[in-house]
Amino acid sequence: MTWRAEARRALEEEVFDLLVVGGGITGSGIARDASGRGLKVALVDAGDIGGATSSRSSRLVHGGLRYLETFEFGLVFEALRERRRLLELAPHLVHPLPFLFPVFRGDDPGLPKLAAGMLLYEGLSLFRSPGRQRFLTRGAALEIEPKLRAMGLVGGALYHDAQVDDARLTLSVARGAHESGAVLISHAGVKCFDRGPDQVTTVTIEDRLNTGTFRTRARLVLNAAGPWSDRVRQLADPSATPRLRTTKGVHLLFDRERIGNRNAIIFRSVIDDRVMFVLPWGRFTYVGTTDTEFDGDPADVVADASDIRYLLDSANHIYPDARLTAEDIVSSWAGVRPLLAPAEESGASVDETSREHAIWRDPSGLLNVAGGKLTTFREMAAEAASVAAGILKGEYGISSGDFHTEFAPIPGAPELGVPRLLADLDEAAKDLGLPEDTLKHLIGRYGKNASALIALIRSEPSLGDPILPELDYLMAESVYAVQSEWALTLEDVMRRRLQLFYEARDGGLSVAARVAAQIGPLPELRWDAVEIKAQIDRYSDTVTRTRPAENDSSEG
Numbered sequence: 001m002t003w004r005a006e007a008r009r010a011l012e013e014e015v016f017d018l019l020v021v022g023g024g025i026t027g028s029g030i031a032r033d034a035s036g037r038g039l040k041v042a043l044v045d046a047g048d049i050g051g052a053t054s055s056r057s058s059r060l061v062h063g064g065l066r067y068l069e070t071f072e073f074g075l076v077f078e079a080l081r082e083r084r085r086l087l088e089l090a091p092h093l094v095h096p097l098p099f100l101f102p103v104f105r106g107d108d109p110g111l112p113k114l115a116a117g118m119l120l121y122e123g124l125s126l127f128r129s130p131g132r133q134r135f136l137t138r139g140a141a142l143e144i145e146p147k148l149r150a151m152g153l154v155g156g157a158l159y160h161d162a163q164v165d166d167a168r169l170t171l172s173v174a175r176g177a178h179e180s181g182a183v184l185i186s187h188a189g190v191k192c193f194d195r196g197p198d199q200v201t202t203v204t205i206e207d208r209l210n211t212g213t214f215r216t217r218a219r220l221v222l223n224a225a226g227p228w229s230d231r232v233r234q235l236a237d238p239s240a241t242p243r244l245r246t247t248k249g250v251h252l253l254f255d256r257e258r259i260g261n262r263n264a265i266i267f268r269s270v271i272d273d274r275v276m277f278v279l280p281w282g283r284f285t286y287v288g289t290t291d292t293e294f295d296g297d298p299a300d301v302v303a304d305a306s307d308i309r310y311l312l313d314s315a316n317h318i319y320p321d322a323r324l325t326a327e328d329i330v331s332s333w334a335g336v337r338p339l340l341a342p343a344e345e346s347g348a349s350v351d352e353t354s355r356e357h358a359i360w361r362d363p364s365g366l367l368n369v370a371g372g373k374l375t376t377f378r379e380m381a382a383e384a385a386s387v388a389a390g391i392l393k394g395e396y397g398i399s400s401g402d403f404h405t406e407f408a409p410i411p412g413a414p415e416l417g418v419p420r421l422l423a424d425l426d427e428a429a430k431d432l433g434l435p436e437d438t439l440k441h442l443i444g445r446y447g448k449n450a451s452a453l454i455a456l457i458r459s460e461p462s463l464g465d466p467i468l469p470e471l472d473y474l475m476a477e478s479v480y481a482v483q484s485e486w487a488l489t490l491e492d493v494m495r496r497r498l499q500l501f502y503e504a505r506d507g508g509l510s511v512a513a514r515v516a517a518q519i520g521p522l523p524e525l526r527w528d529a530v531e532i533k534a535q536i537d538r539y540s541d542t543v544t545r546t547r548p549a550e551n552d553s554s555e556g
Contacts, residue, residue, distance in 0.1 A: 002524050004488065007185040008207070011216040016042045016183075017398055018388050019203060019218035021190055021232055023047075024054035025170045025374055027224035029381030029405075030388075031177035031184070036403030037389060041182040042216060043174070044205055046189030046228075048492045050170030052298055053226050054374070055496050056335030058251065058277060058289055061086050061094050061375045062161035063125065064355070065101075065266065066275040068117050073124065075356060079375045080125040083162055086375070087130060090169065090410035091418055092447035096130035097163040097279075099264040100145050102156040102318075107268070111135075111155050118157050131160030147260035149318050163264075163279070166374060167496040168445060171485060173377075175411045180403075187488055193221065193236045195365055199395070209488060219396050222388055223368045227298040227336040237364040244370060245341040246295065250307040251288030252315075253330045253502055259285045259315070259322045269314040276314055282472075284330065284503065287315045294336055302546050303332040331502040331547070340371040359384050367391065378405055412447030421448055428454050432464055441472040446480075453480055467511050473498045475518055482519045490516050490535040491542055507543035512536050 018034050020027045023045030035041040045051070063080040086094045103111050118133055141156040142148060178184055187208040194202045201221050206213050225232045233240040265278040279286050290307050312324050340358055357372030357380045369384040382405055392398040414421035421443055429439040432454065442450035456476040457464040463476035481487040481497035493515060495501035500508030516535050520527035527535065
């Protein structure tokens with residue numbers, strides 16, 4: 001029996017204390033926390049684990065420097081505390097990143113105000129930033145970032161936050177939930193709720209990989225469906241009042257040499273004064289983000305021509321010699337932020353909408369969590385799990401223990417640190433002919449589980465071949481994605497377990513058939529030739545659908 005068939009059987013036959021709806025970073029974090037307390041937990045998601053917002057972020061673990069301007073000191077303090085924890089708990093995934101904040105003549109903040117803000121930011125981190133702050137003259141700023149716009153530049157500040165592979169962080173947290181005993185199933189969407197007289201809720205779930213539906217039962221259902229949260233609430237109670245304000249965030253990926261940045265850059269767009277980023281990503285650079293109202297289906301969100309023009313114009317102003325055009329875009333990603341709607345009378349703009357989170361229970365009995373940001377997911381999950389545990393204790397007499405996730409390493413974290421792990425695996429990698437850069441790549445994605453990839457290659461040397469010569473991904477990673485990381489479709493592998501979808505200019509279409517042929521026969525999938533072709537066709541359609549605006553965007 002495959003892991004998914006076993007998970008479905010458990011969902012159909014057992015009664016759970018807590019059913020979490022939504023396998024993004026928040027839902028995965030809640031499932032990990034609650035199962036670690038000893039509760040019987042299940043998690044379902046209509047798509048892949050981390051398949052939506054949680055894999056389409058700015059890939060930052062940061063305090064949110066711009067929130068100082070809106071006096072959200074509590075949010076910044078919490079985020080900076082979580083930044084420090086994630087650097088310790090997931091050192092293979094979360095890495096310090098230097099940021100340059102350039103200041104131009106006439107900017108607000110100017111250098112004095114920026115200096116005060118930087119001091120406050122450092123203070124809110126309890127002076128535990130991952131790198132030293134420096135204030136720079138115009139010459140010093142151009143020395144460390146020579147291709148930056150020189151006209152009007154008066155100086156700047158260098159400080160440190162952190163960067164993360166958001167999709168892999170979400171997957172690792174979900175793995176932690178599974179290791180703590182939670183039952184997880186993806187590609188399984190909630191269709192309806194029926195709360196019985198015994199107060200146990202029966203949830204009808206649509207199996208999106210195999211036709212038909214099945215039912216599971218839970219004493220408490222926790223809605224962590226991100227941008228779909230209001231829709232889930234209205235399944236439980238059609239009269240539920242919407243609580244979300246959804247906005248779209250878009251990023252564009254370029255070959256790094258086209259921009260030439262050496263560091264991460266935080267700057268204000270010349271178009272509307274919004275805070276934006278130019279961020280390094282290996283041999284790539286990505287630019288983002290937008291923040292515009294979005295009221296469509298989150299599953300259909302893509303970068304449109306206006307998003308692309310906005311980001312190109314903003315980036316070209318700060319890096320004028322780049323002269324970026326739509327043809328330079330390698331790929332884009334767009335996500336929907338599930339922000340809490342402000343009070344109607346506040347008149348708050350999108351930029352002013354808080355990134356705080358809220359936890360509440362509807363009259364239907366559904367427990368909900370919404371809002372927040374990637375950086376603070378652990379704190380938000382701990383709070384939601386505590387509320388759920390309190391309800392289960394009060395209404396059902398179910399006791400649970402404590403699980404201090406602030407001290408629990410994220411699965412894959414090397415106990416003795418990344419440098420020691422690199423040294424420990426070096427000889428085995430050399431025996432297989434794997435270059436040091438490849439080993440660093442594996443450790444940077446899998447941590448101590450890189451040893452499992454090495455074992456796969458030892459058992460079948462051809463799995464050590466690169467999928468694409470110009471990128472670091474190995475064929476072994478596609479196999480590992482299916483065998484150990486719950487990948488169930490070609491897109492799951494290409495887009496989130498690997499990032500060929502984004503980093504290959506053709507979206508990985510040139511190697512999609514090769515990857516599908518490698519993973520299709522695995523016992524976890526058992527695809528025949530017809531299904532392999534269907535997977536390739538669906539993947540091709542997704543690549544095409546997410547890239548049209550890049551071809552349609554005109555100059556000017």
